[in-house]
Amino acid sequence: MGDWRRSHDCGALTASDVGSEVCLMGWAQFRRDHGGLIFIDLRDRGGLTQVVFCPEASQAELERAHVLRTEYVLAVKGRVRARPEGMANPNMPTGEIEVEVHEFKLLNTAATPPFPIEDRIDASEMLRLKYRYLDLRRPKLAANFILRNKAVQSIRRYLDELGFLEVETPVLTKSTPEGARDFLVPSRVNNGSFYALPQSPQLFKQLLMMAGFDRYYQVVKCFRDEDLRADRQPEFTQVDIEMSFVDEEQVMGMAETMVKTMFREAAGVVLPEVFPRMPFAEAIRDYGLDKPDIRFGLKLVDVTSIVKNSGFQVFAKAELVKGIRVPGGAALSRKEIDDFTEFVKIYGAKGLAWIKIKEDEWQSPFAKFLSDEEKKGLTDAFGLEVGDIVFFQAGASDMVNNALGYLRLQLGERFEMIPEGSFAPVWITDFPLLEYDPEAKRWAARHHPFTSPQPGQLGTLESAPGEALARAYDLVLNGSEIGGGSIRIHDRETQRAMFAVLGIDAQEAEDKFGFLLRALEYGAPPHGGIAFGLDRLIMILAGAKSIRDVIAFPKTQKALCLMTEAPGEVSTNQLRELGIKLRTRDKDKEQS
Structure with missing residues (x-):
């Protein structure tokens, strides 16, 4: 484009730039034709700048500007000038100035959008998800992802300064169904065998502690094939953390300071100096739920x-x-x-x-x-x-x-x-280690089967499973669980006892978790950790109504991507290579 290089983004210019020659690029948000003048609000990720085509600057460019329409992409060169007296907009960072256009280039035209690209919008969510790339142009929605980026960078800085290592764990792993359903991935080179997408890196991060990595974290995608709600997605992001040679107080203290730091650095929000703590039994007694909104x-x-x-x-x-x-x-x-x-x-x-x-x-x-x-x-x-x-x-x-x-x-x-705009965190502690599943007629782990019972309760685990308490802790914010963790079992015999009370016999334990049991024989350190649901955390911080508002390309409540039309059918050849044959379905019966 020769000397057509962008000098500023569309949210950067202020009164101090009056008289400067600039080059801006972006989308035409609004176009207003005032007879001898044409005004366009030019938008990019940085914000909006009003540009004006006028005869004093260039009659030729004013004539050409009549073709411009909403969402056309253009580059403009011109001079920054103060807006006329009484015309300043104090609600815009660039509201004191405008750019008098000397020359412009039409970089691309645009079809008429199916809905207006503005924050106040009455289009259905289904339509907006189909055209998600247009929905993401709306400043309010784009701001959520700017906030998300700031939050993740703050978390990474904090953990890096404490000596944590960011380590990537496998996405293709073994299915060990406990709780939610796994997403399964067929193996082409091992016909009849399947990988699972991880519901959590739980076992891998414990193995990293056994490997001596001491402090681990990962901003990681996780997958659960479960029924969806406004605050759940089939794929979601966790901030996953594990530490060696720690107790509950150390993990909770690290996590509490991380959350306070992130809120302050990403959004200027000051959380309480000390987060209150509430035993599980008290939360149920007073609030009915283990994720109480204490505001x-x-x-x-x-x-x-x-x-x-x-x-x-x-x-x-x-x-x-x-x-x-x-x-x-x-x-x-x-x-x-x-x-x-x-x-x-x-x-x-x-x-x-x-x-x-x-x-x-x-x-x-x-x-x-x-x-x-x-x-x-x-x-x-x-x-x-x-x-x-x-x-x-x-x-x-x-x-x-x-x-x-x-x-x-x-x-x-x-x-x-x-109270509007308020944030009230609270730690929930002293959870029951197990809960009885009346349908399966067996005990199930309330968190997961690798959570340690509280000291001295191994006997209780075996004699009165329902009374055993866990070394577990959840961080709740405004009635949503944003993070949960525990001190892990780090010896083989306690892990075997836990499997036994869950109805997992020695053979099943070996088949599903043999690699973990073997690792526990080689000097596993005491360790514990926590994982934060990043999507839910950003949803609360941004004041969004749905978790879909803070995920760039989310799925619907039926786990569909309306934009790409995923999931979709695959060819017979692809299925044959994987050794998979689909059962034929009688569509007439399904419709009746």
Whole structure:
């Protein structure tokens, strides 16, 4: 292009540049024809600059500029000048100046976009995902990826300064299904055998500790073939960390400072100096969930003992009865209450009991079944006042806690209790090591089967598995788990005991994890680590509504890429080379 070289990006020029000759390149965001003048907002990743075609600068270029349209790509040369008095835009970094165009080059034309390239947009997400490369031109969305880059660079600097080594671990590995499903990859040279894409580098990072690498990290892609939600994707990015010769306090201290540093450097956000800690049992007791949003109150209250002899049989027969008091909630309409009732059914509840506290009565479908003693007990337990509403849930413990825990979040939003732009981290500790899977009729690891039991609990693991506590810790931010880790098992016998209680016999353990068990025989150091979900962390930091807003080319909730139309069919020859034959499907039966 000869001497056509970009001198500045479109967000760089200020009043100090007035009088300078510049060359800008970008896309035409808006075009405004004011008769004898044409204004174009020129956009690139750096921002917007208003350029003006006028007869004083070049009548010929003004005439040529009539062909320009939205999203045309152009280069302009011109002189920076101050905007006319009263025309400055204080909301733009470049709002005090404009560029008077002396010459321009049309670098490319553009078809009319299927939706406007601007932040305020009403196009459906499906349409935007189909044209993701256009969606990413929107400044607000592009800003998420600038923020993401700053965050990752901050994390890398922090870990590098602490002596961590960034080591890449395999993407093609062995399937060891525990928890979510693996994505399988057929091997052409080993017909009938399959690799798996890693759900986590967990075993490899432990092996690196056994190899003596001492401190490892990796910003790594992981894969899980599971049902998707707004905060999940089939492929996602982890900041994966492991350390040797450490305990929980050292891992948590390192991770806490890393998160504080990243928030400050990437977004100027100052997090609390010390993150509070909460045992798992307390989180479930007060918030119903092991990822509590502690930015607001509305704690759950256990009233089982108060209503255990109630005339209201739903309460009397329940394993657990809990409630949430909402100050001023008596103003809720019956439709809103019905909507909340439908909401809790997602979590297995059959309904939702409630009481409105009025001046002269308790308004509720079941208030007539409550004795005066029970009413006094509930009044004292909740600190009830006129104008309140209390929501109750009764039944099995897990259902009650889940239903009320998620209802609490809905109520916090409905009553605007969550401070805007606030961040409240909390460590959750003292997790149960195991949880019982009623469908499989066996114990399962709450985190993963390589998590160490707390000191002195090996006997408990074998005699009372449900009572064993883990050396595990999760970091929760604004009601989302952003990181989780543990101190690992580092001796063969404890690992074998863990496999045994999980129902993994010696042969299965050898088949699936023989390489790990052998490595444990050669002087494995005590070690532990943590992994952060980078996508979710950036989503919260950016204030995005969905994890898809911080992933450049995300999948839909059906794991589809609408832009590339992946996944897709492959040729018969490709399948033959892999030794794979697809079962024929009767499409008529599928459609009926």
